[in-house]
Amino acid sequence: MRPSYYTAALMALAVSTPLFAQQPTTAPAAPAVNYTVFLRGTPIGSEQLSVARGPDGVTISGSGRIGAPVGLVVRKVEIKYDRDWKPLSFVIDATIRDQWLSIYTTVADGVASSQIGQVGQQTNKTDRITADAAFLPNSFFGSYEALAVKLAAIKPGGEVRAYIVPQAEIGVRLKEVTDEQLRIAGAALPARRYQITLMNPGVPVDAEVWADLNGNLLRLTVPVQSLDVVRADLASVASRRESLARPGDEQVSIPAAGFNLAATISRPANAAPSAPLPKGARPVRLPAVVLVGSSGPSDRDEIIAGVPIFAQMANALADAGFLVVRYDKRGVGQSGGRAENATIADYAEDVRAVVKFLDDKRKDVNPKHIAVVGHGEGGWVALTAADGEKRITALALVATGASKGVDLLLEEQRHLLEGMPIPESEKQAKIELQRKIVQAVIKDSGWEGIAPEVRDQADTPWFKSYLLFDPARSIAKVRQPILILQGDLDRQVPAAQADELARLARARKNRPGQTIEIVHFPELNHLLVPATTGEVDEYARLTDRDVSKQLLGALADWLKKVLSVPAV
Numbered sequence: 001m002r003p004s005y006y007t008a009a010l011m012a013l014a015v016s017t018p019l020f021a022q023q024p025t026t027a028p029a030a031p032a033v034n035y036t037v038f039l040r041g042t043p044i045g046s047e048q049l050s051v052a053r054g055p056d057g058v059t060i061s062g063s064g065r066i067g068a069p070v071g072l073v074v075r076k077v078e079i080k081y082d083r084d085w086k087p088l089s090f091v092i093d094a095t096i097r098d099q100w101l102s103i104y105t106t107v108a109d110g111v112a113s114s115q116i117g118q119v120g121q122q123t124n125k126t127d128r129i130t131a132d133a134a135f136l137p138n139s140f141f142g143s144y145e146a147l148a149v150k151l152a153a154i155k156p157g158g159e160v161r162a163y164i165v166p167q168a169e170i171g172v173r174l175k176e177v178t179d180e181q182l183r184i185a186g187a188a189l190p191a192r193r194y195q196i197t198l199m200n201p202g203v204p205v206d207a208e209v210w211a212d213l214n215g216n217l218l219r220l221t222v223p224v225q226s227l228d229v230v231r232a233d234l235a236s237v238a239s240r241r242e243s244l245a246r247p248g249d250e251q252v253s254i255p256a257a258g259f260n261l262a263a264t265i266s267r268p269a270n271a272a273p274s275a276p277l278p279k280g281a282r283p284v285r286l287p288a289v290v291l292v293g294s295s296g297p298s299d300r301d302e303i304i305a306g307v308p309i310f311a312q313m314a315n316a317l318a319d320a321g322f323l324v325v326r327y328d329k330r331g332v333g334q335s336g337g338r339a340e341n342a343t344i345a346d347y348a349e350d351v352r353a354v355v356k357f358l359d360d361k362r363k364d365v366n367p368k369h370i371a372v373v374g375h376g377e378g379g380w381v382a383l384t385a386a387d388g389e390k391r392i393t394a395l396a397l398v399a400t401g402a403s404k405g406v407d408l409l410l411e412e413q414r415h416l417l418e419g420m421p422i423p424e425s426e427k428q429a430k431i432e433l434q435r436k437i438v439q440a441v442i443k444d445s446g447w448e449g450i451a452p453e454v455r456d457q458a459d460t461p462w463f464k465s466y467l468l469f470d471p472a473r474s475i476a477k478v479r480q481p482i483l484i485l486q487g488d489l490d491r492q493v494p495a496a497q498a499d500e501l502a503r504l505a506r507a508r509k510n511r512p513g514q515t516i517e518i519v520h521f522p523e524l525n526h527l528l529v530p531a532t533t534g535e536v537d538e539y540a541r542l543t544d545r546d547v548s549k550q551l552l553g554a555l556a557d558w559l560k561k562v563l564s565v566p567a568v
Contacts, residue, residue: 033216034232035142037066039225041297044070047229049142049217057082062142071097077140085149087112090135090165101139105165114166129169130161137165141229144220147172148211151194162198171199180210182218182241184233191218195306206540208306223305223540240333241301246315254327256353257346259336263327263354264300266318271364286323287369287563288358292351292385293326294376294399295466299333300326302375305539307527309375312547313555320556322563323365325354343465344377348384355391369393369563373555374400376493376526377466383474394562396483396555399493399526402500405466406438412492419535442467475504481515483558485551487524489534495520519554 037045045066052059060079066072073095080088090105102117107129114125134146150160151174159171175195182189194209210219220229250265271284291310293302302310314324330337330350337350351372359367371394374382379400386392401408413434417427437454440446441464447455475482482505486498502518525531528547531538 032062035217035229036232036235037064037141038228038230038235039069041226041228043235044068045072046232047074047140047142049145051145051216055083057088058085058146060142060145062140064140064142072139074140077137077142079135079143079146081146084132085134085146086132087129087135087163090137092137092139094139096139103137103166105135112163112166116166125166127163127166127168129163133161133163133169134172135165136162138167141220142217144209144229145217148194148209148217149215151177151196151209152192152211152215159199170201173197173199175206180241181245182234240299240328241303246318252357254354254357256330256337256350259330261327261330261336261350261353262300262334263325264314266314266324266326267364268318268321268323271323283364285366286321286364287371287559288323288325288362288365289317289559290351290354290358290370290372291324291326292347292372292374292378292382293329294378297329297332297339298378299328302326304527305542307529307542307545307547309528309547313373313552316547316549316552317556317559320560322556322559323358323362325358327354339462341461343461344380344384344469345465347381351381351385352389355385355389359391366564367391371396371559371563373398375528376400380469380471380474383471383478386478386480387474388477392480394481394483394559395478396485396558397501398485398528398551398555399487399490400471400484400497400501401493402471402497402504404471405469406442408493408497409438409467410434411494415491415494416536419537438467471501472504475501476508479508481562482517483555484516484518485555486518486520487526487528487531487534487548487551488520488522489524489531490526491534491536492526517558519551521548521551524548524551 032048032050035047035049036043037047045064047062047064049060049062052061058081062074062077064072064074075093077092079090082088087107089107090103092101092103094101100117103114105112105114110128110131112127112129116123116125132150134143134150136143136147147160147162154160154174156174156176159173161169162172163169173196175197178193180191180193182191190213191210192213194211196207196209198205198207205222205224208219208221209217211217218231218234221227246266248267248269252263252265254261254263267286271286291313293310300310301308310326314326317324328335329339329347330342331339355370355372358365358370370391372382372385372392373396374380375398379397382395382397386395403411410431413431417430420427436446437450437458440450441458484498484501484505486495488495498518498520502516505516523530525534527539528551529542530544530548531542
């Protein structure tokens with residue numbers, strides 16, 4: 001068996017397996033906790049986990065079922081540790097792709113002895129392991145409960161050992177620990193997020209383990225596999241992560257096109273009254289800023305690679321004197337609606353719904369001073385929303401493309417291929433395949449020879465609207481002042497795109513050039529944080545995850561110029 005030790009290798013595991021005579025012993029009764037398994041944001045299975053603690057040690061037991069493309073059914077798993085969380089035994093009874101899997105492992109004197117049933121055969125295997133290693137089988141994510149406990153006992157830079165049953169032992173390096181706060185049905189749940197690296201031979205893999213303050217597993221995230229295993233109550237729309245909880249933040253529901261958008265409103269500290277206003281008193285009317293997220297399932301905090309871009313931006317702008325609205329995109333988080341049929345124009349209608357809400361329902365907003373800030377594709381959405389919408393006073397476009405969507409996509413693909421150690425002929429073949437897919441999406445024909453699963457992902461209303469979007473046509477229609485902010489290490493939207501956007505904006509009829517400003521930031525990437533290369537594969541290694549104060553300051557200063565801001 002090839003040593004693909006890392007747990008999420010389950011997604012590519014081809015273990016064919018069978019019944020094994022040993023049967024799990026009965027664990028002490030413990031309440032079961034349900035988890036949902038997501039792949040690329042889509043639920044594909046579930047696990048049930050029980051943790052029983054007694055005088056002799058700890059027993060982790062459970063079951064689970066994960067559908068395609070994995071095809072895993074775990075009828076029963078039992079993992080035993082002593083009172084010091086030293087491994088004692090592991091038993092599993094499961095099937096993978098309709099073939100039986102049975103493993104029975106015991107640990108004694110630093111040796112893990114396994115009996116493995118595969119395809120009607122039984123084999124034996126022994127491995128030397130560290131005395132306090134955690135069992136991390138490829139077939140049961142609930143095993144990370146033990147890893148969460150062990151991570152709590154070390155500091156960043158430290159390492160714990162893990163045995164990928166029944167393959168080999170690896171190191172699990174702790175990179176960073178951050179305190180988080182989750183909100184479930186209005187109640188706060190403090191949590192800790194452990195950023196780790198599974199030290200696979202040759203290919204280390206970054207992941208996150210979330211636990212509550214008692215060490216109970218809340219979530220496992222493996223970005224490179226687009227894999228998330230989330231406690232069921234945290235996976236519901238009633239739950240959300242508060243990346244940067246600000247005192248006085250207000251949770252609101254905004255009517256849209258047949259559904260509601262869930263949003264957070266942040267205000268300056270001295271503008272958040274702690275008691276109702278006296279009779280006859282008028283509230284202070286604040287200038288407002290609406291934040292519009294980039295492509296993909298972006299929630300109100302716009303968390304990308306662990307950077308809560310909008311949570312930090314909202315906090316800075318509220319401190320600068322603005323009322324700031326950020327919201328979960330339709331079909332994401334606590335917002336209603338469906339994302340699969342949404343286009344850029346539909347997302348623009350959602351922005352207009354937020355602006356209308358501020359104008360009609362918020363007595364603390366100055367309706368003549370509402371700005372919209374879009375990040376990435378959110379800049380295109382903001383441009384579309386501003387066309388003919390007089391209630392939008394100003395636009396800020398952050399890391400926003402100036403080329404047509406189809407050209408920007410192909411440019412990004414060419415850049416990614418440049419860094420791949422593959423033959424030039426293979427690179428050209430990939431580019432030609434991408435061109436064929438793009439043309440099939442645009443023309444609604446020509447899918448012959450393209451894999452059905454590729455078509456399922458590409459043939460969507462949103463992707464077509466992205467490919468056909470032309471910023472030059474959109475920017476020519478808007479009349480608002482525009483600020484353009486760009487990180488020069490951005491490899492997703494190259495810096496030259498910002499200069500072209502500024503040229504297009506200055507060429508608008510009846511719009512003097514001084515209504516356009518552009519600011520470059522030499523050391524920032526697409527996430528608006530300091531970087532070295534700016535490449536996407538660097539995101540997981542970033543040490544500074546704070547959005548640039550210089551960029552936030554430039555944004556606040558410009559908004560103050562184009563909107564009236566009271567003293568704070």
